[in-house]
Amino acid sequence: MTDHIVVLGAGYAGLAAAKRAAARLRRTAARVTLVNASSRFVERVRLHQLAAGRRLAELPLAGLLGGSSVELVVARATGIDLAERTVRLDGPPYELRYDVLVYALGSGSGGEAVPGVREHAYPLATADEALRLRARLAETGSVTVVGGGLTGIEAAAELARPGLRVELLTTGVAGPGLSARARGHIRRSLALMGVAVREHAPVAKLGPGTLLLDDGTELPAETVVWAAGFAVPALAADAGLAADGHGRMLVDASLRSLSHPDVFGAGDAAAADRRGRTARMSCQTGLPMGRYAGEAVADLLTGREPRTARFRFVWQNVSLGRRDGVTQFTRADDTPLDAVMTGRASAAFKEAVTRSTVWFLRHPR
Known part of the structure; x- marks a missing residue:
């Protein structure tokens, strides 16, 4: 039987998770599918530069995935059926079945x-x-x-x-x-x-x-730029995954869902505990979370205990x-x-x- 890992979101966390899992599982029959609403990677830390008129580098996901076995599906996730282990999409193939899911849909504007x-x-x-x-x-x-x-x-x-x-x-x-x-x-x-x-x-x-x-x-206030916090998609909470009051998926020390052990979370959409505090939403947090989520998925599918996510701020x-x-x-x-x-x-x-x-x-x- 071929294990299928589905990663939702190709931001800093999701892209790192998909590529790391694929690299660790390259000698197995496991498949990794990365689902994202856009075919391009967005350098979110440069969006203020884009708004001010600066032209940013073109970063197609196909290029960033080059050399890996990760399959890219350009579609928006619209729902998760935890009992059937399926993800619904707004475009082809419209539904994906998973054995392990990585939830990394990031965050959007709040307010x-x-x-x-x-x-x-x-x-x-x-x-x-x-x-x-x-x-x-x-x-x-x-x-x-x-x-x-x-x-x-x-x-x-x-x-x-x-x-x-x-x-x-x-x-x-x-x-x-x-x-x-x-x-x-x-x-x-x-x-x-x-x-x-x-x-x-x-x-x-x-x-x-x-x-x-x-x-x-x-x-x-002629033109108001709203930068007062972020909000996460409701997909995790709506599906029945354990989530905090902000809708962020609750995970354990290995970034595994507290309610569904076949689901891992990374990035802004997951509430990871860092020394008694919820890790802040940032690229600096999302990247290592994504890497550890990919490692944990590979550990799970190769019969190892998923490792604890250990990262520190500098x-x-x-x-x-x-x-x-x-x-x-x-x-x-x-x-x-x-x-x-x-x-x-x-x-x-x-x-x-x-x-x-x-x-x-x-x-x-």
Whole structure:
């Protein structure tokens, strides 16, 4: 009997999982099928650059899968039948049966709980959203970026240019997971770019050309970029997989579903415990999770106990345009140290890390 591994999602986690499983199982009869809604890999960490007008490298999945035995199916997963071990798709072959499933569908833009976001905001979680924002920027004079995390900070810095007024609104402080030293550099850098920062200003509602803060303040908002968190697909929870309150699939130390042992989770859509805290959504987390998920699947199908996913954090990179940035060095649990690297050195370092990520995806071993 031939084991069939189906991987849902070809982001950082899913692509790494599929290629690693295929490499480990290359001397067996096992098949690995990777399902993704697009035929291209999206460098999500560069979407703010795409929105600002930069042309990104073309990365077809067929090229990234070259040399591996992974079969690519370009279709969107619409449902999972855990009892029958099948995945429903919106295109050919419309249904896939699996022996082991890797759930790595990632995340999209959040903000559904805030009235007006769907109608009036420009999210920045997919390539299509980045291109839609880019088209909008050609006809706007001001941008309000909502969200003080890394995505919001990078978007505000990348979009800043003469003739365009940019403001960053945050619920708390800008860069809440960073050290005071790193946050100070970000504030100074944004100020030099002309970006106004309004901290402790949660948004209650969006309207056409305006937004309302929780304290009742109404602000003009010609173009709103929504970068206040992410949301995961409902597919896992709807199927009956154990999930947390945000819909993220609950997994054990080997990234195996707590409710269904033939399903593994990786990336943003899985809630992995890292030293008592849920690992944050990021490429930095998704890549090693994907690699370990591929290893665990191979272990399971070759009669071994799936290994514990062991990865540690070392830094967080924040770009501030093309010539500045902050590299926040961290403890293994992702809490910040006082050590930071800034300026051109940090920008060059992040670019090197981003380029090496694609190299890693080409060569997962």
